[in-house]
Amino acid sequence: SSELTQDPTVSVALGQTVRITCQGDSLKSYYANWYQQKPGQAPVLVILGKNNRPSGIPDRFSASNSGKTASLTITGSQAEDEADYYCNSRDSSGYRLVFGGGTRLSVL
Amino acid sequence: QVQLVESGGGVVQPGRSLRLSCVASGFIFSSYGMHWVRQAPGKGLEWVAVIWFDGTNKYHADSVKGRFTISRDNSKNTLYLQMNSLRPEDTAVYYCARDSAPYYYGSGTPDYWGQGTLVTVSS
Numbered sequence: 403s404s405e406l407t408q409d410p411t412v413s414v415a416l417g418q419t420v421r422i423t424c425q426g427d428s429l430k431s432y433y434a435n436w437y438q439q440k441p442g443q444a445p446v447l448v449i450l451g452k453n454n455r456p457s458g459i460p461d462r463f464s465a466s467n468s469g470k471t472a473s474l475t476i477t478g479s480q481a482e483d484e485a486d487y488y489c490n491s492r493d494s495s496g497y498r499l500v501f502g503g504g505t506r507l508s509v510l
Numbered sequence: 511q512v513q514l515v516e517s518g519g520g521v522v523q524p525g526r527s528l529r530l531s532c533v534a535s536g537f538i539f540s541s542y543g544m545h546w547v548r549q550a551p552g553k554g555l556e557w558v559a560v561i562w563f564d565g566t567n568k569y570h571a572d573s574v575k576g577r578f579t580i581s582r583d584n585s586k587n588t589l590y591l592q593m594n595s596l597r598p599e600d601t602a603v604y605y606c607a608r609d610s611a612p613y614y615y616g617s618g619t620p621d622y623w624g625q626g627t628l629v630t631v632s633s
Contacts, residue, residue: 435619437555444623445547445555450610456621488555490619497569497617499545499557 406434406489406502413508414479422474422505424489432491434472436465439486439504448487449474476507484509512536512622514606519627522596532589532606532624540564540584543609545620546591548602548629556602559591560609560617569617574600596631603628 406426414420424434436449447456449465462477472491476483489502518530532544546558559580561568568580579592589606604627607620 439555444605444625445620446623447610447619447621450619450621486554490555490557492617495569497560497567498571499560499617499619501547501555501557504554 406491406500408487408489408502408505410503411506411508413510414476415510416481417478419475419477420479420507422476422487422507424472424474424502425470426491426500426502427470428491428493428500429467429470429472432496433467434465434489434491436463436474437488437490438483439488440484445488479507479509481509483507512608514608514622514624516604516606516624516627519604519629521630521632523633524597524631526596527592527594528596528629530591530593530604530606530627530629532591534587534589534606534608537608538612539582539587541612543611543614543616543618544580544582544589545607545609546580546589547605547607547620547623548600549605549626550599550602553602558604561589562615563609563613567615593629596629598631601629601631 433451437445439445453465493500513535559570561580577595607623609618610621611618
């Protein structure tokens with residue numbers, strides 16, 4: 403299996419841009435996907451694959467990839483973006499998935 | 511709209527078994543792979559298992575391999591997770607989730623998720 407590493411906490415001022423990163427060997431072969439989870443709720447997919455936003459996800463969410471690092475960028479952070487964010491990808495087997503440990507985003 | 515409703519959670523003693531179910535609606539269940547993902551209290555997400563849309567292949571996380579088994583009944587639009595030899599560290603909310611790609615011979619990533627069912631393993 404493989405691991406994905408995320409910073410535990412990140413903060414951003416209201417209206418500013420923030421980048422949340424995810425690192426792991428599997429990201430050299432597979433795109434990361436990104437999820438948002440608010441307290442007491444199920445995760446919501448915000449970025450699928452290279453940089454695809456599911457229907458209903460604001461365009462302030464975007465993704466990028468470089469080597470073993472994937473990034474989720476929120477441009478113009480809103481109060482409602484305060485949440486936990488998780489990356490995932492396939493592991494080295496190609497058939498199992500692995501999640502990062504999650505990043506708690508605080509919007510100040 | 512896509513709906514996934516899990517059931518079967520509860521309190522169980524270590525070493526015992528439990529079977530979770532997830533009833534799907536709002537999409538063609540037999541066209542999509544399905545996942546189980548769990549989240550221990552106050553912790554992050556942990557992928558548990560996937561089964562392909564036609565049930566031909568299934569894969570489990572190392573942490574549950576040999577104890578848990580994912581299965582599906584496409585005639586009943588239902589996903590299952592049979593959990594045997596439960597341990598206290600299996601305590602978590604278990605989410606059922608649909609794979610993002612239809613008719614995919616592989617493991618994509620979950621897009622729609624249920625609200626989860628809580629499993630507590632304690633004596």
